[in-house]
Amino acid sequence: MTAKTSRDKRVEEKIRCDACPVMCYIADGKSGACDRYANEGGQLIRLDPLMVMQRRVDDGGELVPFLDGSDAWNGDLITPQDAFVTAVGAGTTYPDYKPAPFIVSSIVDDVDMVTVVSEGIFSYCGAKVKIDTDRHIGPECALVRVDGEPVGHVTTGEYGSQMLSLGGVHHLTGGGKKEGRVTCATLLALCNGDAVDMQVDDGSSLVLQAGKAPVINGVAEARMRVGCGSATIGMFAAQWHNLVDEVVIVDDHITGVMSEHQAGKVIGWPASGIKILGRRSTPGRYFQVAEPGTGWGGTNLTDPLAILGLFDPKIAMPGQSLLMVSTTGEQFAYYELDQDLQPVETAMPVRLQPSIKRIEENCEPALTSVSFMGGAGGSLRAGVTENPVMLTRSVKDALTRVTCGGAPVFIWPGGGITLMVDVTSLPENAFGYVPTPALVAPIEFTMRKDDYIALGGHVDHIMSIDDVLAGKVGPQNDHDLAGKRRFAQQPQNPWPIRR
Numbered sequence: 001m002t003a004k005t006s007r008d009k010r011v012e013e014k015i016r017c018d019a020c021p022v023m024c025y026i027a028d029g030k031s032g033a034c035d036r037y038a039n040e041g042g043q044l045i046r047l048d049p050l051m052v053m054q055r056r057v058d059d060g061g062e063l064v065p066f067l068d069g070s071d072a073w074n075g076d077l078i079t080p081q082d083a084f085v086t087a088v089g090a091g092t093t094y095p096d097y098k099p100a101p102f103i104v105s106s107i108v109d110d111v112d113m114v115t116v117v118s119e120g121i122f123s124y125c126g127a128k129v130k131i132d133t134d135r136h137i138g139p140e141c142a143l144v145r146v147d148g149e150p151v152g153h154v155t156t157g158e159y160g161s162q163m164l165s166l167g168g169v170h171h172l173t174g175g176g177k178k179e180g181r182v183t184c185a186t187l188l189a190l191c192n193g194d195a196v197d198m199q200v201d202d203g204s205s206l207v208l209q210a211g212k213a214p215v216i217n218g219v220a221e222a223r224m225r226v227g228c229g230s231a232t233i234g235m236f237a238a239q240w241h242n243l244v245d246e247v248v249i250v251d252d253h254i255t256g257v258m259s260e261h262q263a264g265k266v267i268g269w270p271a272s273g274i275k276i277l278g279r280r281s282t283p284g285r286y287f288q289v290a291e292p293g294t295g296w297g298g299t300n301l302t303d304p305l306a307i308l309g310l311f312d313p314k315i316a317m318p319g320q321s322l323l324m325v326s327t328t329g330e331q332f333a334y335y336e337l338d339q340d341l342q343p344v345e346t347a348m349p350v351r352l353q354p355s356i357k358r359i360e361e362n363c364e365p366a367l368t369s370v371s372f373m374g375g376a377g378g379s380l381r382a383g384v385t386e387n388p389v390m391l392t393r394s395v396k397d398a399l400t401r402v403t404c405g406g407a408p409v410f411i412w413p414g415g416g417i418t419l420m421v422d423v424t425s426l427p428e429n430a431f432g433y434v435p436t437p438a439l440v441a442p443i444e445f446t447m448r449k450d451d452y453i454a455l456g457g458h459v460d461h462i463m464s465i466d467d468v469l470a471g472k473v474g475p476q477n478d479h480d481l482a483g484k485r486r487f488a489q490q491p492q493n494p495w496p497i498r499r
Helices: 006-012 169-173 179-191 230-242 262-265 348-361 378-382 388-396 448-453 465-469
Strands: 014-016 025-027 038-041 043-046 048-053 083-085 101-108 113-121 125-132 141-146 148-158 161-167 196-200 205-208 247-250 255-257 279-282 285-287 319-327 332-337 343-345 368-375 402-403 417-424 433-435 439-450 463-464 484-488
Touching: 014 465, 025 038, 083 113, 083 262, 083 465, 113 196, 113 368, 125 148, 125 179, 125 205, 125 439, 141 179, 141 285, 148 179, 161 169, 161 179, 161 378, 161 465, 169 179, 179 196, 179 368, 179 433, 179 439, 230 255, 230 262, 230 285, 262 348, 319 348, 332 448, 368 439, 388 439, 439 448, 463 465
Parallel strands: 048 484, 101 463, 247 319
Antiparallel strands: 014 025, 038 043, 048 083, 101 113, 113 439, 125 161, 125 368, 141 148, 141 196, 148 161, 196 205, 247 255, 255 285, 279 285, 319 332, 332 343, 368 417, 402 439, 433 439
């Protein structure tokens, strides 16, 4: 028999964690590479507490405070029908052969329900980011970089917002090791509500944080636009009638001109002889008046007069007034035509100031919205049933409800279980990571017990919610819990188990 090497002895003093493909050897008192699991006296322990969402409703329908404002678990009884065991802190099903860490039964309105609770390891995941701004952040398809590494790209803009698509399997696993690590760290920070510095190729520098105003080139956005230039004309045409001779709403997408627009025609707005240097779409609506940028209405303009040609002398007359304003009301100017029919900027008349305020009032605060997007693949589905396609069909047939940390999700049509969830609707720090690299996200599947049996679920591993709340773990769990914490249901979120 050969003598054991010093390395063999060191390994024997450790325990091996199989909660992800890294398979760390963890010494006593130390945690694994993911900082999610640790060795405590030879026992694998999940370091983050299991999060239990609590609903307490009084006669007025308001959430009642609990634990005197503290979310620390103290063993107090929770009414089972007002508790929901989330997957935050629950553990994973990896390496996929075993049932989910918690398969919880409860009774709701005399109906037996089952919730399958697991933290999913998502190699196929990303974040869709909505940035409320008219400012040009970069060309479509331009790479978005963090620490110089590509982590995503600019995608198609939406109404009053710029959009990013970040992460995805190609950035996580298809590039270099640093690209994967940086992409994973970026997704984790965004999903857990932290701020991230980014740079768009041939575009802007960004500081983005879910639920906060985006910072573009060092300037925090205040508001998103009220609408495109054409829509702004339509909304406020009547309020400008008889107060000014012409109104132009400068917009990178659709610049609006009052006297030509149908809204102006309907209320009898006379022609002004104005000429716009852009591609005319339909009456009063112009495309491509300037290049995209961070100036007026998302253009590169610092002087809005640059989009004007000469006024028609057969129609225009000296003293004629002109109001030019951006789609957020942040930029505005008032002009009167001189004897040569050239617009001369003058002080904004008092009569027009309320209309500028009205535009500002109708602009919503600019925010950064982050939606986690992932595909629930084999490991997650195998933790629910021995025949994974049955779970997919059950979700598509609306027999099974999917939540993330108790928060509602959007399930994409088509094959598989591809979900999207607003990260601000989850508990704090609900997301984790493994160094493969991949994100770890909580996921719960809730259905009637009869439906769970029908899809071939792991019925032998069902445990009551009373046992979970009492601190017990399922027989399939090979790790201990660091404890439990209760948190309040967010008022905007529906209760995960429908009554």
